[in-house]
Amino acid sequence: MCDCQRKESNSVPSSQSGVFHGSFVRQLKEAVEEAEITSDQKARMNEFFNQKALLGSEMNDEDFEKINELGAGNGGVVSKVRHHKSGIIMARKLIRLEIKLL
Secondary structure, three states, X not given: XXXXXXXXXXXXXXXXXXXXXXXXXXXXXXXXXXXOOOHHXXXXXHHHHHHHHHHOOXXXXXHEEEEEEXXXXXOEEEEEXXXXXXXXXXXXXXXXOOOOEO
């Protein structure tokens, strides 16, 4: 039995089908267009959305090649990784979970 509770989160949920992901990205793109930000900021946001589309909504460990470890601490390990399909290099944090069994 687990001595933990599920916390409600304000993070964006993902769906197995990716349908939620696609509609959420569309909403974000629309919000960027309406936002009062510079054209450079809009261009950076659109580049982010394009890269996110290359990655897809579902990722697993096999999708990445570890380049090197960037750091480690109480919260987990941060590594520099390359996404196989897109070639995008990013940081990935693996969070340690401690589950206490009664």
